[in-house]
Amino acid sequence: MTQHAAPTLPLDELAAVFGPRLSTAADELDRVARDQSRYQPEGRPAAAVFPESTDEVSQALAWAHRHGVTVSVRGAGTGLSGGAAGYPGGLVISLERLNRIVGIDAVNRLAVVQAGVINSDLDEAARGHGLFFPPDPASARISTVGGNIATNAGGLRCLNHGVTRDSVAALTVVLADGRVVHTGARTRKNVVGLDLTSLFVGSEGTLGVITEAKVRLKPVPEGAAQTFRAGFRTVEDAGRAVTAIVNGEYLPEVLELLDAHSVQVIEAFHPSGLPVDGQALLIGQFTGRHALQAAQSVAALCRSFGAADVLIGEGDSLLEARRLANPALSAHGLRVSCDVGVPVGELAAVFRGIDEIAQRTGRMISVVAHAGDGNLHPTVDAEDTPEGHAAAEKVIDEITRLALSLGGTITGEHGIGKVKQHELSWQLDEPTRAAQLAVKAALDPAGILTPGRSL
Amino acid sequence: MTQHAAPTLPLDELAAVFGPRLSTAADELDRVARDQSRYQPEGRPAAAVFPESTDEVSQALAWAHRHGVTVSVRGAGTGLSGGAAGYPGGLVISLERLNRIVGIDAVNRLAVVQAGVINSDLDEAARGHGLFFPPDPASARISTVGGNIATNAGGLRCLNHGVTRDSVAALTVVLADGRVVHTGARTRKNVVGLDLTSLFVGSEGTLGVITEAKVRLKPVPEGAAQTFRAGFRTVEDAGRAVTAIVNGEYLPEVLELLDAHSVQVIEAFHPSGLPVDGQALLIGQFTGRHALQAAQSVAALCRSFGAADVLIGEGDSLLEARRLANPALSAHGLRVSCDVGVPVGELAAVFRGIDEIAQRTGRMISVVAHAGDGNLHPTVDAEDTPEGHAAAEKVIDEITRLALSLGGTITGEHGIGKVKQHELSWQLDEPTRAAQLAVKAALDPAGILTPGRSL
Structure with a gap:
């Protein structure tokens, strides 16, 4: 394992923000550096932080940006493609404590949730209002809404209810340099500027860190299934x-x-x-x-x-x-x-x-x-x-x-991450990949956010 | 009117590609410089071209890029926000001749169409297969599928069938410098890289010229409405x-x-x-x-x-x-x-x-x-x-x-274009606008495509 970057990082600056929610313990770092894919991280991250607000995520990213530290972003670590795996000497931002259901607006069928809320917890809360949260990945009982959104996860109910993107109305996202953007709207129709909401959905941590989402709920159907x-x-x-x-x-x-x-x-x-x-x-x-x-x-x-x-x-x-x-x-x-x-x-x-x-x-x-x-x-x-x-x-x-x-795709719902990156050029031609990388570079010019994966 | 740029442009290069489908006639330029909004173009464009293929669009854009000519893009000109209006001394790319329904795949409920196909023509062709094209703007009988997609148009049937974005599976887009990209897939689920399809939908001509689309069709319901x-x-x-x-x-x-x-x-x-x-x-x-x-x-x-x-x-x-x-x-x-x-x-x-x-x-x-x-x-x-x-x-x-x-939006379906640009900052905060402009600059660094509008 290479950890050469770690000793020189001013972790004290992070400690001042996160206190005990900054971890440099080896066992904790090993835990948060892995997802459920077959990808093995090449070395141990330098630190992990466990923010409890968008502002704390912003401070963590501003720190990483200032010091050129590579960042991986983690919900529950249930990904199957290595997208959330840690980088040697990097910073892991784990959103597991950003886990509050901020509110449910039953009339407008919207829920406002922090990224670390567990999918089935949101679904259960919605059912208290006669509604449900359509995205239903097999991991729903342990995976987070933020991870779901960051990977545009699929699952069992897409046939009728669409993919996760179809259930996302608006996002709060922290960009690589710590700036906070707000995409989308609470309305069903909204054509103000570019659809950054859809762009961040499925971007696998490469463009920003999603901290909060307004998601669409649907009415629970009558009668037994x-x-x-x-x-x-x-x-x-x-x-x-x-x-x-x-x-x-x-x-x-x-x-x-x-x-x-x-x-x-x-x-x-x-x-x-x-x-x-x-x-x-x-x-x-x-x-x-x-x-x-x-x-x-x-x-x-x-x-x-x-x-x-x-x-x-x-x-x-x-x-x-x-x-x-x-x-x-x-x-x-x-x-x-x-x-x-x-x-x-x-x-x-x-x-x-x-x-x-x-x-x-x-x-x-x-x-x-x-x-x-x-x-x-x-x-x-x-x-x-x-x-x-x-x-x-x-x-x-x-x-x-x-x-x-047969006119298909190399990944329907698990994402590219690290595991499938060698397959990208089989599906995307060079100008299309270049366009993706140009968008990435526009939002993360220093290339600190989940670099070398997904795109 | 200011036309100072026009005389110096090497229109002969365009003429070599487009022949009689290059126009510099005043009445034709006046026609293609207007949409149906209250926005009045500030001067006459230098020329208009009427491409019949993606390659011709690519050649037109490469020419404009080479010579720093501002480009407006036009379907049927039914827009209500001035997004397709011409620029003084600029080039109008009119897609009205790019009007072929390439194919309908009834089993997979997909149609492949060129951008200039009229919405109701596509719908009619789909109905021959027991299917229909959900997007239904009031202008459906005269507006184009490409314009529909470029503005993420709404209409009467969004409540149940979603907005235009929900009906778009894949796009062929020519970037500002003439490169051709292919986004999306024929599959219902596809999480390969960034969702450039959704990004181009509703981008109002600022990121590229959509020349062809694979769109989703739905089965015509049984019985009478x-x-x-x-x-x-x-x-x-x-x-x-x-x-x-x-x-x-x-x-x-x-x-x-x-x-x-x-x-x-x-x-x-x-x-x-x-x-x-x-x-x-x-x-x-x-x-x-x-x-x-x-x-x-x-x-x-x-x-x-x-x-x-x-x-x-x-x-x-x-x-x-x-x-x-x-x-x-x-x-x-x-x-x-x-x-x-x-x-x-x-x-x-x-x-x-x-x-x-x-x-x-x-x-x-x-x-x-x-x-x-x-x-x-x-x-x-x-x-x-x-x-x-x-x-x-x-x-x-x-x-x-x-x-x-009331938690609403400044535009639900007509787009920002020129008419609503002064309202943008009412809805979007500065970092969010900056992120939009960064994406724009990444895909059109010279800023020739529909500049100064929509974002």
Whole structure:
């Protein structure tokens, strides 16, 4: 580890602002320097601060700017791409104490929250007003609203409610030099100047530190949710059914797919009677007044695409298997390794292509997908050795190029961070990357904010 | 008029590219130098070009960049804020010939269109596939998709379908120096780098020239639309009803409000039996399978807020009055002068405040509103003299500050352009404006693209 920068930094200036909320303890620094990706930071940060206000974030950034210190920004550290990982000798700004729900305006369906509020805490507070917070990443119970916004996180409910960007009305952001900007408005429509709100959403810590957000809430639908599960002989058949469903009369709230291997791993992890005879499972949910009618209609559609076992159940129970996918794959020693997207009409083609890659490379590839969005998380079996990982990475690269060849994207919801940066040029041409870097340089000319990642 | 720059420009270089599609004719230049706002260009542009491809736009911009020529960009010139107005001695890039619908991908609900395609032409083409293009500005039959995107235009259908930004998946944009960038993706979810797509949407020609777009389409709802019209004794009562409707069970596709003065002007322009006894009219539309049930439910809600005359009709006929508002006000010598927004819960308060301003200033103010969005278009009666206009402008400034005091915005859908630039600092603080200008400078360092407007 290289820590050469640390001893010369005037940490006393930070200590004067943060007192005990400045940390230089090795164990604490190691904790806040990691996210949940496979990226290993190359050295220990010099310090971490835990601000409790926008002004404190501003002071921390002004300090870093003055002294040319590299900064990483952290919500709950649940990122899967290394975007929040610490820099050797750098400053970690952790927003975990910026965790106040400032207010909920039920009439205008807006919540004002600090960046470190946990997603499910906001959702719960909103439900007290008959509203909910649509963004629903798998990590919702532990991840923060700010992290959600900084990565434009996806999740299970995007099909009907859009991505996180669609739920953000306004932001308070501290720029790299400590200046505070206020973007957006409380109104539904606002065309004043450039849409800096959308620009900061998904910028992965490269343009500024989001400290507060006004987010849009939606009314909780009436009645019980209705969930269906359909088993298909092949994942390609399931893909064809998904394409038909999203172009049909009833758009589900959730439409998830588990291939046969994922189903087997989940059933082994937590037996619940899933079919382990090689079926791919499609799981969808409807809410609102006509949920049952919709679920029955889509169940029939699934049968017409060859589904055999089709169940409908009230509430969330049939969705539990999907929510267990990540822990089950992790327990199996597998990491969610890939986050490609394709236009939904290409689902059958991408599954066919992934199967060909698996056959050709002799690798087991399992796929969990936000199928309605065309967003796939293929996981490649890997021996836990450097060579094993490197070989799996090559397979992931092949899957990524396959998705691109079908008009897709290299990342649907996890972001670029450090892990996917080598793939950027596969999707973006040189002038487009240059434009992104020019915008970055305009807002962070000294390049202290999450440099060398995401763009 | 100042035309001093024109004679020295090497227009022959442009002529070599554009041939007869380069114009220096005074009448043509006067035509393409104006939009539909009250802004009068300060002099005649030197030339206009009518490109038919992204490459030709690139060549025009490279030429302008090389010679430091100021550029304005024009779709159909329907803007209301002067954003597309020509610059004295400048170059007008008119995209009216870039008008090809490149393709419609019905399965993935995407259309690829050149910027100069007329909105209603795209919509009609989409309907051939059972789909429609949600953005619906009042100008849809004459305005272009590119202009729509460049201004993030609103219209009647935003309440349910969002603003134009929500319908844009990807863009081809020519930067000020002629480089071509490609933003976005064909997938629903895409988090690759910064969201330049959203940044260019609504940038009003300041960051680049949008030449092609991939836009999202939606399925045409089943069955006939159902429209309701409710008359309220006061516009404040109508405002309270709107707040209740948008927080109720059925969200209308359209929810428009006409105050008593607007109703009288429209009825005088085109008699159709509208009540002219001082009622404010709320007009809403539902589509889809449960449209009638929804319209009946909301009609009952209107009655509970004091509405007397409540009608329900199939199709669009009850909406016709709303669509006549702009021509009727224009025929009356009135310009749509203002485009403020408030959070929808403040509708009654903003109407009360506008009434107070009218009383205090002795001015007649009429209001047409996209009420469901909280987006108001107040029009101030003005004598057609410089003094009369100046006095009306002062009243508009008062209305604008009123909207801001209620947590609103100075423009909901018309954009800043030139007309509203003096209001910018009322809404945006200095660091936020500086950040916008920094982004502008990053993408257009020479400042040739629509300078001195919008930001």
